[in-house]
Amino acid sequence: MAFADAARRTRPADDRRSRHEAPTAREFRTREGRAGGRRDAPRPERAQPDAVEPAPPRRVAVDLLVLTAELRVVRTYAPHGLRITGVVDPGARRHLCAALDSIAEVDDDVLLDLSGLEFLDLGGLRLIAGFARDRADRRHVELAGLLPHLRHVISLIGWDDTPGLRLGVAGAH
Structure with a gap:
């Protein structure tokens, strides 16, 4: 004062x-x-809902097949396939194999979106090539978003001629 x-x-x-x-x-x-004063005025009580309302249905369903510390595999439906993100190393190969098995019976072409892939070892690449070879009589397996160095490795090994395997659009890495 x-x-x-x-x-x-x-x-x-x-x-x-x-x-x-x-x-x-x-x-x-x-x-x-x-x-x-506006700050000191008591706040009106908010009405509490009697029950929780369900969320509105989504347009696109997400089917998460694998979620580990280093690997995430999501099934896609338009087009049929998988979106693979993270690292495929010897510890993650069994998860990749299980995910590929989940789409083995699809009677259409399959798209493997590898644009989020950080690392793919030779064993993981062998799994994908074998999966494509097993489906060659029915349809193709397209690898989209493939890293340039992986595309180069596939070509050096000669797996770019694998029956049923198509190398799609390269990734931006």
Whole structure:
């Protein structure tokens, strides 16, 4: 309060701020002014729902087949196939094999989206090539988003001629 008195003495009487500050200060000094202020007003109670409403149905169903610390495999339906993200190393090969088995009976071409793949070892590549070879009599397996160095390895080994295997659009890595 002493500071406010000192400030009033140093300001000229016709100062614009003092004309506006004085009524505001009086308003908030009174109990009614504090209770009527926006911050101090009690909040209206929110109505609580009686039951939780279900979420609206999604347009696209996500079928998560594999989720480990380093590998995620999601089944896709348009087109049929898998979206493989992460790392396929010796520890993850069994998961990749199980995911490939889940789409083995599809009677259409299969697309393996490898655009999110960070690493694929030779054993994982051998699984994919074997999967394509086993389906060659029915349909193709297309590798989309293939990393350029993996495309190069497939060509060096000669697996780009594997029956049933098509190398699709390369990834941007």
